[in-house]
Amino acid sequence: MSYKKSTNIFLLVLVIALAVFPLIYASDAEFGGADGEAEEVITNINPDYKPWFTSIWEPPSGEIESLLFALQGALGAGFICYYFGYMHGKKKAERDK
Incomplete structure (x- = not known):
């Protein structure tokens, strides 16, 4: 097996x-988002805090919110990978001239 393949x-x-390790190690833990944690800390520090604004649209369920978050991440990763691939191909085409 080659060095690159084994790496x-x-x-x-x-x-x-x-x-997988965190799922096994903390199997009884609740995996929540940072937004909920931040809201809890702010409420503990200042119970009278009023948010500056509210969301324009609230997703109907947590699953849809997770879907939109994953879709946003996938689109961002796709754009970044496309850009790097395009630039690599462009440099390779210039080099092969």
Whole structure:
């Protein structure tokens, strides 16, 4: 097996371990978002705090909110990967002239 292939396999196993370990280690934990935690801390510090503004649209459920968040991340990652691939291809085409 080549060095590059073994490195890729090692990195893949490491990423999977990093994703699975917290789920096993803290199996009874609630995985909430940072927004809820921040709201709780602000309320503890200043119970009379009034938000500056409210959301224009509130998703009908937590699942839809998670879907929109994942979609936003996927679109951003797709755009970034497309840009890097395009620039790589452009440099390669200039180099091959």
